[in-house]
Amino acid sequence: MSGSDMSASPAASRTRLYGSWGNILRAEHETLAPRSVDGAREIAARLPAHSAIARGNGRSYGDVALNPGRTLVDMLGLDHFIAFDATTGRLRCEAGILLSDILAVLSRPDRDGSGWLLPVMPGTRFITVGGAIANDVHGKNAHGLGSFGCHVVDLELARSDGRRLVCSPEENPDLFAATIGGLGLTGLILTATLQLRRVPGLALEAEDIAFDRLEDFFTLDAESAQAWEYTAAWIDCLAGGEALGRGIYMRARHAPGVGAPPPARAPSRSVPLTPPLSGVNGLSVRAFNALYWRKLGSKRRKSHVGSYEKVFFPLDAIGHWNRLYGPAGFYQFQAVVPPEHAEPVTRELLAEISSARQGSMLVVLKRFGDIVSPGLISFPMPGITLALDFPNLGDATRKLLARLERIVVAAGGRIYPAKDFSMSRESFAKGYPALQDFLRHRDPAMSSAFARRMGIVEEEDAS
Amino acid sequence: MSTSPRRIAIFGATSDIAVAFARAHAAGGTRFALSARDGAALDRLAQDLKVRGAGEVTVRTVDFADLSQLPAIAEAMWGAFGGLDVALIAYGSLPDQAKACLDPALAEEALRLNFTSPALLVNTLAGYFEAARAGTIAVITSVAGDRGRQSNYVYGGAKGGLQTFLDGVRHRLHASGVTVLDIRPGFVATKMTQHLPQTGPLWAQPDKVASDISAAIAKRRAVLYTPWFWWVIMTIVCALPRAVFHRSKL
Ligand SMILES: Cc1cc2nc3c(=O)[nH]c(=O)nc-3n(C[C@H](O)[C@H](O)[C@H](O)COP(=O)(O)OP(=O)(O)OC[C@H]3O[C@@H](n4cnc5c(N)ncnc54)[C@H](O)[C@@H]3O)c2cc1C
Secondary structure (H helix, E strand, O other): OOOOOOOOOOOOEEEEEEEOOOOOOEEEEEEEOOOOHHHHHHHHHHOOOOOEEEEOOOOOOOOOOOOOOOEEEEHHHOOOEEEEEOOOOEEEEEOOOEHHHHHHHHOOOOOOOOEEEOOOOOOOOOOEHHHHHHOOOOOOOHHHHOOHHHHEEEEEEEOOOOOEEEEOOOOOHHHHHHHOOOOOOOOEEEEEEEEOEEEOOOOEEEEEEEEOOHHHHHHHHHHHOOOOOEEEEEEOOOOOHHHOOOEEEEEEEEOOOOOOOOOOOOOOEEOOOOOOOOOOOHHHHHHHHHHHHOOOOOOOEEEEEEOOHHHHOHHHHEEOHHHHHOOOOEEEEEEEEOHHHHHHHHHHHHHHHHHHOOOOOOEEEEEEOOOOOOOOOOOOOOEEEEEEEEEOOOHHHHHHHHHHHHHHHHOOOEEOHHHOOOOOHHHHHHHOOOHHHHHOOOOOOEOOHHHHHOOOOOHHHOO | OOOOOOEEEEEOOOOHHHHHHHHHHHOOOOEEEEEEOOHHHHHHHHHHHHHOOOOEEEEEEOOOOOHHHHHHHHHHHHHOOOOOOEEEEOOOOOOOHHHHHHOHHHHHHHHHHHHHHHHHHHHHHHHHHHHHOOOEEEEEOOHHHOOOOOOOHHHHHHHHHHHHHHHHHHHHHHHHOOEEEEEEEOOEOOHHHOOOOOOOOOOEOHHHHHHHHHHHHHOOOOEEEEOOHHHHHHHHHHHOOHHHHOOOOO
16 A cells, blocks of 8 residues: 555556646546656557657647547656756756756755756746657747757657667757657657756846737837847737737846745645636636736836746646636647738737637737747747637637638748647648658657647558 | 754665655755665666755665565665664565465565565664664555555555564664654555556655655654544544454455
8 A cells, every 4th residue: 555666667557537738638548657768768669550659747738648549658757867067057857857846956046146047948837858848848038049949958769669869969860850849759758958047046027018009019029129038928818999919018037146946846726626617708708808907007017026936937826727617628729920920910810819709818929039949840930929728619619719720821820739729730731841851750659649630640540 | 954864774765755755855965875676776866866966875776575685785774874864664565465365475475575574674773773872764664554454464464563563663762762753654656556546535646745754754753644634544444343344345
């Protein structure tokens, strides 16, 4: 009954229920859970064709880390640090380690408040290094530092032919490029070396500014680009007409000499179970947006200096907040459109959402810079990215998503697979012109619900 | 931080509870002497603890089922840093009860690893700690040791015997100021229990158990039920009249 043992078996196989973060799909999977890098390599070497996909911490909203009826390789057992060089800031670790652990252990302020920080962090710290690489995630500083993949020095990949390969810009560069943003389809990422970043103060100076219309976002953004390294805006997506695109612009930068302790490893409060009905509906969204829009009061501007937790990870404060959407779950939509179409296309998207009256509470608008990610099919590209989530109302929601998708792809943009549960094969192929090149590096054993939905792996391929 | 132990030895260091315990104490230069059967896993853990802030980590591979290795391993771990603040014994195995009923060799193996070996090891360590007149010997037993049940009395019997043995060692070491902690976890989601569903309100994570152990060591407690509600459950289970208990399928 108690929990210690000496067994060194590479993995135990069993079936388990896994879902997408958006709870659109939950399904039984045959699960393999390697406990070590060697164990993971042995597992990879035994995988039949089109059978398996790696899973990190399941924070992808869509189906990139799902594989119903087939195998999931749960990578959370690979959670060891390997080495950290405090003079160069190079960290080597296993791929199942969480960003929250890296922050807790390595991002501690020195006496002068400075310290080492992950160069790129998405809106949640509860994701694995492997998941961050496979989706090539981005953060609020994408305009200045690019995506996560830009800071990967090298990685080790286990392939189903039994090989364990080191991949970097110098060694196996093609496979390196395919694996960054490669959605787990090139094999199991075992370890990675990351280049951390020295910041003059771990605390942030943050400023929130209310703005009245979409044009103002672009003005504020242009103004902030140089001096503020973290930027993003919340948009009130229910506002239409004159007020279309109004919102709150959020910008932050490191406060030199001011330290901040790392955020907790787990949220202190959590939604214990899925309520039978969604707590997120037309009424609550309307109320939330109206209140949130006014949160800065009559001064319409607020600033403070302090921990980065609230700026980077506002949603991490409550565990399993995704359950609030009820049993039907929710769709997340994130797209990027090239800079030349940014303003008109964003306007068109917001108008479409506002007129469909399918509001979202989390609406993020953010500019990506010109730093090119090393990944072949990475999501980030120069332009404006819009992210929202919609309670799942069935057909009406899927139709809205299809309309948004059409607008984005017609403008030369693309949809983010990590957040997707509905894009068409055509849109995927159009949005990711290097797809054919990428496919040559696919590991034949890998398949996911997403890969099958996109026709990357044919349904009848599966044995 | 002043109460945090500075020299820790862990026997069965690669078990999930032990790993969680070691990680929780790594920051601030704690020195670790680690032993387990799997050398590669030990090396991996040693590196991990160093990045997490451990001062020094020594490792030793050992098969605890081989009783002849115990005196040497105890000496080596005690001597690694010239004495210890905490020795945590965390190894064990969960035998298949149905098979162990039919196969004496399997039952003997389980009794050896879950009773004879840790008991002999504690006995040897007790001598070192007694002479130093300080420190804590912490041993993971199990709530399964509190009352024999048809479904796992081989494991439960070994753990129950170990509990009684620890009781005696505690009595012996009382005068020297050494603490003996008997840790009784319930269901913990570890690799040992990976074949079970591991979901439901009774299942605990290794991190939770590890932090309970740390608190119990700091408070110099004698017996720890972790999570706490197992104390309530086991009090009831032990109080059930035999006539009632025997009708259950537990
Ligand atoms: C609240 C919240 C906010 C978010 N904010 C952002 C954001 O700002 N920016 C952003 O980019 N994303 C954001 N995301 C999405 C999230 O960062 C990504 O989905 C991330 O990839 C999830 O990592 P994970 O470890 O949970 O991996 P999973 O979701 O489990 O898997 C993601 C992909 O990685 C692959 N994978 C995982 N581990 C390995 C491995 N070891 N080897 C090979 N492949 C592997 C999987 O196969 C899958 O394709 C957010 C998600 C949430 C829930």
